[in-house]
Amino acid sequence: xxxxxxxxxxxxxxxxxxxxxxxxxxxxxxxxxxxxxxxxxxxxxxxxxxxxxxxxxxxxxxxxxxxxxxxxxxxxxxxxxxxxxxxxxxxxxxxxxxxxxxxxxxxxxxxxxxxxxxxxxxxxxxxxxxxxxxxxxxxxxxxxxxxxxxxxxxxxxxxxxxxxxxxxxxxxxxxxxxxxxxxxxxxxxxxxxxxxxxxxxxxxxxxxxxxxxxxxxxxxxxxxxxxxxxxxxxxxxxxxxxxxxxxxxxxxxxxxxxxxxxxxxxxxxxxxxxxxxxxxxxxxxxxxxxxxxxxxxxxxxxxxxxxxxxxxxxxxxxxxxxxxxxxxxxxxxxxxxxxxxxxxxxxx
Numbered sequence: 392x393x394x395x396x397x398x399x400x401x402x403x404x405x406x407x408x409x410x411x412x413x414x415x416x417x418x419x420x421x422x423x424x425x426x427x428x429x430x431x432x433x434x435x436x437x438x439x440x441x442x443x444x445x446x447x448x449x450x451x452x453x454x455x456x457x458x459x460x461x462x463x464x465x466x467x468x469x470x471x472x473x474x475x476x477x478x479x480x481x482x483x484x485x486x487x488x489x490x491x492x493x494x495x496x497x498x499x500x501x502x503x504x505x506x507x508x509x510x511x512x513x514x515x516x517x518x519x520x521x522x523x524x525x526x527x528x529x530x531x532x533x534x535x536x537x538x539x540x541x542x543x544x545x546x547x548x549x550x551x552x553x554x555x556x557x558x559x560x561x562x563x564x565x566x567x568x569x570x571x572x573x574x575x576x577x578x579x580x581x582x583x584x585x586x587x588x589x590x591x592x593x594x595x596x597x598x599x600x601x602x603x604x605x606x607x608x609x610x611x612x613x614x615x616x617x618x619x620x621x622x623x624x625x626x627x628x629x630x631x632x633x634x635x636x637x638x639x640x641x642x643x644x645x646x647x648x649x650x651x652x653x654x655x656x657x658x659x660x661x662x663x664x665x666x667x668x669x670x671x672x673x674x675x676x677x678x679x680x681x682x683x684x685x686x687x688x689x690x691x692x693x694x695x696x697x698x699x700x701x702x703x704x705x706x707x708x709x710x711x712x713x714x715x716x717x718x719x720x721x722x723x724x725x726x727x728x729x730x731x732x733x734x735x736x737x738x739x
Contacts (some may be wrong), residue, residue: 399433402464402488402575406430409439409461410446411454421446423697424466424486426704436461446488450496450562465493465620469694470641471527471710472534472724474717481535484710487693494693495639495656497673503693507664507676512687516630523707530715531626533645542623544588544631552588553632554581554616555642556595559606563639568657569671572638573706575608577656578615581636592616593628615618628643643667644689661685 410421422430425446434516436457439445440446444462445453448474453463469485487494500508504529512520544551556574557564562570571577574594582590592612597603613619620628629635629646637643639657646653647666656670663669663676664685696710698704699717 402490403447404444407431408444408446408464409433409680411436411439412448412451413446420483420486420697422468422490423702424695444490450493450566462490464710465489467493467495468534468547469696470534470644470689471532471694471707471714472566474535474714482699483697484699485696487694489693490687493513494660495567497567497660500675501660503660504676505690506688506692507680507685508676510688510692514565515591516687516691517681517683520683520691523690523711524683524686526711528649530622531709532711532714532718534626534641540624540629542620544626545618549587549589550633552579552581552585552590553628553629553635554590554592555635555637556598556606556609556612557638557640558592558595558603559609560603561639562657564657566648567639567659571656573608574606574638577636577638579614580656581654582615585634588634589618590616591618591620591628591632593620593623593642615628629686629728634691647685650682660689 404425408425408431409430410430411434413421413432418432430446433439436454439461441455441458442462444464445457446464446466447453449468450465453461466489467487467489468483469487471485472483473481473554479550487503488504491505492499494501494503515640554577559573571580578590578592594609594612595603596607598609606649625642625645629642629649629651632651633644634652634654635646636654636656639655639659643653643655643659644661647661652668653666654668654670658671658673661667663673665679666682666685693709696705696707698705698709699713
């Protein structure tokens with residue numbers, strides 16, 4: 392059933408909500424994103440009243456003793472997050488708050504999937520989505536908005552195929568890849584599928600920064616591609632490539648915003664709607680979407696944006712303005728103290 396019902400909007404909590412598993416650093420963010428709700432942090436599931444909302448990060452299980460009637464709300468980074476890596480403890484400007492599932496877990500529906508499957512987006516909202524998309528692409532914004540080196544497409548007539556690496560411990564690989572699950576296996580599959588192409592491999596920025604471990608066999612990536620790019624701009628890489636291959640990487644969504652061909656070997660949230668070439672189609676996703684319908688769902692309705700200036704919720708357009716100012720003010724090189732503490736932030 393297609394509907395224009397406004398239920399598919401990021402939740403606003405007007406009463407007490409409970410939260411478990413958040414570090415002290417993240418607790419201030421939780422309060423901002425859940426406002427005006429009264430957030431109460433608990434250490435035990437038994438501290439959550441029956442029927443209450445319980446905020447959890449990602450796809451983690453509720454703590455033992457949580458009432459069966461508790462309403463689980465899952466939090467995760469949004470798709471326009473920050474200027475700097477999340478694993479580098481950079482403050483987020485957007486999170487998603489999902490009361491059905493979480494967008495990266497293709498095994499079950501999420502609020503985003505239900506929205507994309509069911510909601511009829513009006514002409515005004517689609518025009519707003521198109522304007523936001525054009526601004527993002529024009530400004531060269533991506534999820535993290537790092538200060539990378541410029542990359543140039545090689546000369547010649549060979550098609551350029553880009554492969555985006557991921558952190559292999561990422562939950563989306565566990566929850567949304569029915570087939571291959573490693574960067575090396577992806578590279579090999581793409582090389583077999585496109586033997587004539589100039590194959591470019593871009594490891595995940597968290598791996599390049601030393602904040603996450605390389606995937607199994609990922610050190611052999613050079614043997615299976617024509618070019619390994621560590622610090623090139625994903626915006627530049629996508630614009631100058633003919634095709635992008637991903638497992639579940641958000642780079643695929645960023646490539647769609649730039650109207651590039653995307654091949655999905657997993658089932659990311661943006662796959663299955665007729666906009667990507669899907670190696671493993673998700674049978675629940677039967678609707679065919681236009682690009683700006685996907686943008687309206689994924690960037691206008693699903694995330695919650697919080698202003699860095701005010702600490703209050705803001706519109707996607709205001710968040711975009713702040714990201715541009717933030718990026719312009721960020722030094723081209725990380726400060727010495729961040730480089731010093733980075734090894735202590737790293738985890739497998």
